[in-house]
Amino acid sequence: MTLLERIKRERIFFDGGTGTCLQARGLQPGEKPETWNLTHPEEIVALHKAYLEAGCHIIKTNTFGVNKDRFTNARELIEAALRNAREACKDYPGTYVAFDMGPTGRMLAPYGDLDFEDCVALYADNVKALTACGGADCILIETMNDALETKAAVLAAKEHCDLPIFVTNAYDESGHLMTGADPLAMIAMLEGLRVDAIGMNCSFGPDQMLTLLPHFTAHASTPIIVNPNAGLPKSQDGKTYYDLSPEDFAGKMVALATQGATILGGCCGTTPEYLRLAIEKTKDLPYALPTSKDETVVSSYSHGVLIGGAPVLIGERINPTGKPKLKEALRQHDLNYLLNEGIRQTEAGVQILDVNVGLPEIDEPAMMEDTVKALQAVTDLPLQIDSSSPEALERAMRIYAGKPMINSVNGKMSSMESVLPLVAKYGGVLVALTLDESGIPDTVEGRVAIAEKILEKAKEYGIQAKDIVVDPLTLTVSSDTNSGNVTLGAVQALTKLGIHTVLGVSNISFGLPRRDLVNPVFFAQALQAGLSAAIMNPFLQGMMDVYYGHNALHGFDNACSAYIDYALRLDEVTVQSKTTDDGTLKEAIVRGLTDLAETRAREALKDQAPLSMIETQIIPALNEIGAGFEAKTVFLPQLLQTAEAAAKAFDVAKEKMTTGDNSQGTVILATVKGDIHDIGKNIVRVLLESYGFQVIDLGRDVAPETIVRGALENGCKIVGLSALMTTTVPAMEETIALLHKTDPSIRIMVGGAVLTPEYATQIGADFYGQDAMEAVHIVQTFYGGK
Amino acid sequence: MIAISAGSFQIDQIELNVKEAALRLGVPGEQASQWIAEYAPLVEKEIQPKYCFTKTLVRILPTGKIDLGYTRLESKDLYKNLSGCIQVYTLAVTLGLQIDRTIARLAVSSPGKAFAVDALASAYAESAADALSKIFREELSDDATLCPRFSPGYGDVPLTIQTTVLEALEATKHTGITLGTNLLMTPRKSITAFQGVRKL
Numbered sequence: 006m007t008l009l010e011r012i013k014r015e016r017i018f019f020d021g022g023t024g025t026c027l028q029a030r031g032l033q034p035g036e037k038p039e040t041w042n043l044t045h046p047e048e049i050v051a052l053h054k055a056y057l058e059a060g061c062h063i064i065k066t067n068t069f070g071v072n073k074d075r076f077t078n079a080r081e082l083i084e085a086a087l088r089n090a091r092e093a094c095k096d097y098p099g100t101y102v103a104f105d106m107g108p109t110g111r112m113l114a115p116y117g118d119l120d121f122e123d124c125v126a127l128y129a130d131n132v133k134a135l136t137a138c139g140g141a142d143c144i145l146i147e148t149m150n151d152a153l154e155t156k157a158a159v160l161a162a163k164e165h166c167d168l169p170i171f172v173t174n175a176y177d178e179s180g181h182l183m184t185g186a187d188p189l190a191m192i193a194m195l196e197g198l199r200v201d202a203i204g205m206n207c208s209f210g211p212d213q214m215l216t217l218l219p220h221f222t223a224h225a226s227t228p229i230i231v232n233p234n235a236g237l238p239k240s241q242d243g244k245t246y247y248d249l250s251p252e253d254f255a256g257k258m259v260a261l262a263t264q265g266a267t268i269l270g271g272c273c274g275t276t277p278e279y280l281r282l283a284i285e286k287t288k289d290l291p292y293a294l295p296t297s298k299d300e301t302v303v304s305s306y307s308h309g310v311l312i313g314g315a316p317v318l319i320g321e322r323i324n325p326t327g328k329p330k331l332k333e334a335l336r337q338h339d340l341n342y343l344l345n346e347g348i349r350q351t352e353a354g355v356q357i358l359d360v361n362v363g364l365p366e367i368d369e370p371a372m373m374e375d376t377v378k379a380l381q382a383v384t385d386l387p388l389q390i391d392s393s394s395p396e397a398l399e400r401a402m403r404i405y406a407g408k409p410m411i412n413s414v415n416g417k418m419s420s421m422e423s424v425l426p427l428v429a430k431y432g433g434v435l436v437a438l439t440l441d442e443s444g445i446p447d448t449v450e451g452r453v454a455i456a457e458k459i460l461e462k463a464k465e466y467g468i469q470a471k472d473i474v475v476d477p478l479t480l481t482v483s484s485d486t487n488s489g490n491v492t493l494g495a496v497q498a499l500t501k502l503g504i505h506t507v508l509g510v511s512n513i514s515f516g517l518p519r520r521d522l523v524n525p526v527f528f529a530q531a532l533q534a535g536l537s538a539a540i541m542n543p544f545l546q547g548m549m550d551v552y553y554g555h556n557a558l559h560g561f562d563n564a565c566s567a568y569i570d571y572a573l574r575l576d577e578v579t580v581q582s583k584t585t586d587d588g589t590l591k592e593a594i595v596r597g598l599t600d601l602a603e604t605r606a607r608e609a610l611k612d613q614a615p616l617s618m619i620e621t622q623i624i625p626a627l628n629e630i631g632a633g634f635e636a637k638t639v640f641l642p643q644l645l646q647t648a649e650a651a652a653k654a655f656d657v658a659k660e661k662m663t664t665g666d667n668s669q670g671t672v673i674l675a676t677v678k679g680d681i682h683d684i685g686k687n688i689v690r691v692l693l694e695s696y697g698f699q700v701i702d703l704g705r706d707v708a709p710e711t712i713v714r715g716a717l718e719n720g721c722k723i724v725g726l727s728a729l730m731t732t733t734v735p736a737m738e739e740t741i742a743l744l745h746k747t748d749p750s751i752r753i754m755v756g757g758a759v760l761t762p763e764y765a766t767q768i769g770a771d772f773y774g775q776d777a778m779e780a781v782h783i784v785q786t787f788y789g790g791k
Numbered sequence: 792m793i794a795i796s797a798g799s800f801q802i803d804q805i806e807l808n809v810k811e812a813a814l815r816l817g818v819p820g821e822q823a824s825q826w827i828a829e830y831a832p833l834v835e836k837e838i839q840p841k842y843c844f845t846k847t848l849v850r851i852l853p854t855g856k857i858d859l860g861y862t863r864l865e866s867k868d869l870y871k872n873l874s875g876c877i878q879v880y881t882l883a884v885t886l887g888l889q890i891d892r893t894i895a896r897l898a899v900s901s902p903g904k905a906f907a908v909d910a911l912a913s914a915y916a917e918s919a920a921d922a923l924s925k926i927f928r929e930e931l932s933d934d935a936t937l938c939p940r941f942s943p944g945y946g947d948v949p950l951t952i953q954t955t956v957l958e959a960l961e962a963t964k965h966t967g968i969t970l971g972t973n974l975l976m977t978p979r980k981s982i983t984a985f986q987g988v989r990k991l
Binding site (some may be wrong): 034035108110111112116117119120148150175177178179183184185206238239241242243244341344345349382383384385429513550597640641642645646648649669679681682683687688690691731732 | 817841937966970
């Protein structure tokens, strides 16, 4: 019987701890357990046999920490580990070998420095070695404490072998992975990736797993694994011990088995004796696999969002259609602008962010990947990857730290054949548009028929109906006054069939004036018809009114508390804007009050030209605080608050200015290759922006070629480079040389903790800025004191 | 084998070091309280301090090398720091990844806030290490005293020792601290250190 058949028939047991047992057998402090595969194979075989003798069914190879970065002989260690495991199993029929893969010990970018594909490659090396050495019965990816790293390991396994994949994560006492994911998020992502069993290991012992297990039984459809530690680690007389005895541990395992875990075992601190007792005590308990769940879930690195209960809001603002500023940001690769749109929508209360970066003149797949990487670093919301390019979809789906929403597939054979395989591989909730080769049907029945066709085709790829949300398409009433009726009718019909729906609601008013009047009405009616999710603009108050009102009226808002919070917040805003009549724009900026500065700037522009406002109010305020900073009567935090308020006022002024006179000049900023410290660079950016300069911020750890390309593409002749570490100054020198070589007219200013004026000259910089104010003076001088 | 203790701090177990906070914010001491009042709540909401440590015997070998029980190294500065010590704590403490995320988000939406939160978080990390030292102090016998903390990368102790320290402490498992190829830790607000126990 294969392992996969076995886990669907009966309760089976993994072995227990390795490190603890090997220490008892003589492993020294600082010695790595994996080296014993080669140096003490007889001990490894003996330990495996002890577990098999105790009644365990699956033994884990002694390969937890093996990868080629940590061990130069990784391949040999893997081969030996497999040999030892097979040797042990050969006298125990009906037992299995799990190839063990643990975390790399490194953090993925952007927080750490491990690139996603490098991480996949590290695991892929192990899987290739496994395959070359004859394989195993399954791969166990365990003790993972990051969602994205877990995904990298799963993809490596899927791409290089056909073995069953089991995954267990380490949850901390708050019920999350160390990097934030809760069980629902992990279940959604891993079932999307179609792993064969999921669960928990290590962590805080069986008691904590008992509290988390209900999340698994409530949401998981795959068999559930629990491999806890023998309680909590304690130390006494210089020795570590775990606080559960074998009897106590076995008692907890009975509870875990009773509550739905079907694959059990041990982790740190457990020994063959722990497992022997646990197996004995659980052998007569009834066995039941998790039921198949019909939940539609998308997830981020931290949490899952359910579609099909309370309506879900999907923010539509990261989409260049009809948004000149966003188009400009995309052309300039200005991720900050996109990220801000994401953060603002998150704060406005949406649950998912749509991400569409399609513009004919840019490299959409690359931009999509960059945007998704950057967005998931600053928002915890799940993303809806929105593109008509299968390549853009795939690049984003691959590096996405969860189960994304995918927008979209349609009823055309070509669309289904290119998009469905991606969802089958990476997982996701797919938006299905009701159009096909013959266009968009103008009847409810026609649209439902296409939805059914897509659902049927998806089945061929193993994609379940629960992972498809149908968009019956919103067409504007300005060209066909019946189109609203057809869309609403389709939502109703699909809802009756148990199919979830989504609409881009704003389209309904395309071509009409005051679209903010019509959209909320249509939104309310669509929700009434059963709409599950809406792609919408959360900055329109009318839309949010409808959302909170609908939830309160239809039992989706316990005690109306969300509605009450919303209403009170609205009141607060109104009161604030009425009572803040103290002081001028200049005073607001000096005091660093960003919101007030914005209000004052709008008022000032009623009877003042933008340029005059800048000259008489914004610049004097900045100069006052800047002079204070230089005289050491004002300090950095205050300077930054003022700069932010000034930048806001500047933005308001720019809205009123005609193109051409709206910028004091452009500056490119970057932290050089190898350096991830960007606080200093960010401070300079804020100050420059507050003085009205347009800053193209290329970010941190930027390669010399990228900086040169940025300067050339934007025709920008002044570049600011920052470095904090002595080790990255050579990268700065290299960047300067390349810039000067490419275009001798480019001027470079440098700054950062390790630099001095002499050092700056030595590496070829044109200017040295001691602090952010000096950087402003340099740029002002460069642009002729504007 | 070495014994590792691990745990986490509740926020009320950490007492913010105001002097450190002022230093990081770049404001005079008497102005610190105003900035702390404004930003500390934001920081406190986003940190989950975790720690692990081990206490080992420390010996000076005839070669001059320092034997920490799990590794040996050569360092005049650490030698000075540990002189007269028979035991040493090796510790790792982190505020967790969430505060890194918060700072990254603020760097986009409000760089001024990002600066202040970043500065205060650094002060909190020091304060979390102080809270851990307090635990050590409570364990001490009457005839012993605790030396100042000494972190890898200071003096002549190379940053490369981080790999050994974090592996010995199983710090990734216990605290989530990871090391990059540049030998910097993620989460960013993390500290590792040696702290000797000196017999009086």
